[in-house]
Amino acid sequence: MIREQQQPASIIKSGTHTIKCYDELGENIDLTTVHSFGEEWKAFHQFEDEEIRKIGDTYFDIVSKDMVGADKIAADFGCGTGRWSKYFHTKVGSVAAIDPSEAVLAAGELLSGIENIHLYKASIDNLPFSDNYFDFGFSLGVLHHIPDTQKAMNACVQKIKPGGHFLVYLYYNLDNRGLLYKTLFSFSNLIRRVVSRMPDTLKRITCNIMAVIFYMPFVLFSRVLKVLGVSKKMRSRVPLHSYENTSFYIIRNDALDRFGTPLEQRFSRHQIQQMMEIAGLNNIIFSEQAPYWHAVGQKK
Ligand SMILES: C[S@@+](CC[C@H](N)C(=O)[O-])C[C@H]1O[C@@H](n2cnc3c(N)ncnc32)[C@H](O)[C@@H]1O
Structure with a gap:
């Protein structure tokens, strides 16, 4: 109780x-x-x-x-x-x-x-x-x-x-990452500032598109490297590698979380x-x- x-x-x-x-x-x-x-x-x-x-x-x-x-x-x-x-x-x-x-x-x-x-x-x-x-x-x-x-x-x-x-x-704050990650993040953060101000439905549609064009290329690249036998350590350098085994549903959810939220620190x-x-x-x-x-x- x-x-x-x-x-x-x-x-x-x-x-x-x-x-x-x-x-x-x-x-x-x-x-x-x-x-x-x-x-x-x-x-x-x-x-x-x-x-x-x-x-x-x-x-x-x-x-x-x-x-x-x-x-x-x-x-x-x-x-x-x-x-x-x-x-x-x-x-x-x-x-x-x-x-x-x-x-x-x-x-x-x-x-x-x-x-x-x-x-x-x-x-x-x-x-x-x-x-x-x-x-x-x-x-x-x-x-x-x-x-x-x-x-x-x-x-x-x-x-x-x-x-x-x-x-x-x-x-x-990407303190354990290199320049590529930090540059990609600055870019995505600019997008978040725009997307998070959209009305709810438009925001959801935009984030679904972001999941396809922003997340999936990296996720698929990481999956291909896995199939080719590339080590986990090497694959972990691919941005968004942590989504390698994640369903598209969760990726869409996280895209909405990532780009749709007005306040993040x-x-x-x-x-x-x-x-x-x-x-x-x-x-x-x-x-x-x-x-x-x-x-x-x-x-x-
Ligand atoms: C990214 S979600 C995480 C939800 C959950 N912990 C998870 O990982 O699935 C952030 C959650 O924090 C909640 N939240 C925001 N401000 C809050 C506050 N002042 N007190 C409690 N929860 C808050 C939101 O409503 C939202 O559900």
């Missing part, structure tokens, strides 16, 4: 889930970005279990057995469709999956029938739980979409018990380490594998 500290303003139903809604979102939130994600997750919310497992393994590779267990309560801060809650729920007693966007409705469907996941429509800036409540928290691809990322990370860690753990994935590994320390974490471990950067720390 998960206990909240505040009464919800309303309750909505989706799938087998009852979603508790908290209307007070706080100030540290970008409402245009949240709306954009609501639209994104309405379009993309049907994930195969096998794909969730495969991609989930890459995010949770640094989570060890001692951090989880049936007696532990976890929080998924910025759950979107709840796909990582779905990946993680068997490893703990229960999960609070939290998101301020309409994505929670899609999450209700994706997580239908899973009784140990509880859904909350709420913002990280106004979490309805006591401080030091959760044993484990994760926030994957979320905090860089919030205006003050450090403040948002502090708010998540505040809800973790001393000795508990927090796993975070934040967009990297990027951080170096060093900056993320500092942010985690400021938030009150130590024993910080970074994964050396993509997606960059994801790291786990223990609350002091």
Whole structure:
């Protein structure tokens, strides 16, 4: 069971889930970005279990057995469709999956029938739980979409018990990449600034086209190299190599995420380490594998 500290303003139903809604979102939130994600997750919310497992393994590779267990309560801060809650729920007693966007409705469907996941429509800036409540928290691809990322990370860690753990994935600023990557990124970032301002339908169509013309040439090149027996180390130099084994559905979803989101920020590994320390974490471990950067720390 998960206990909240505040009464919800309303309750909505989706799938087998009852979603508790908290209307007070706080100030540290970008409402245009949240709306954009609501639209994104309405379009993309049907994930195969096998794909969730495969991609989930890459995010949770640094989570060890001692951090989880049936007696532990976890929080998924910025759950979107709840796909990582779905990946993680068997490893703990229960999960609070939290998101301020309409994505929670899609999450209700994706997580239908899973009784140990509880859904909350709420913002990280106004979490309805006591401080030091959760044993484990994760926030994957979320905090860089919030205006003050450090403040948002502090708010998540505040809800973790001393000795508990927090796993975070934040967009990297290509600090481990060469000039080609950085040039391609600057170019794609210019496109994002234009595409993210488009009306929802036009944005979705444009991002589908981007998936075909921007992502697929690199992905197919990496796949051909694999067939030719080129080593993984060499292939990892191809931009977007991490999508080599990913379905076109996920690539289209990520293209919409990448080009359609108004607010995104990027951080170096060093900056993320500092942010985690400021938030009150130590024993910080970074994964050396993509997606960059994801790291786990223990609350002091
Ligand atoms: C890129 S999506 C990631 C969703 C999910 N973690 C995943 O990887 O599938 C970012 C999510 O952050 C949520 N978000 C944005 N601002 C937020 C805030 N202030 N509090 C909580 N979630 C927020 C969005 O609604 C969106 O669903």
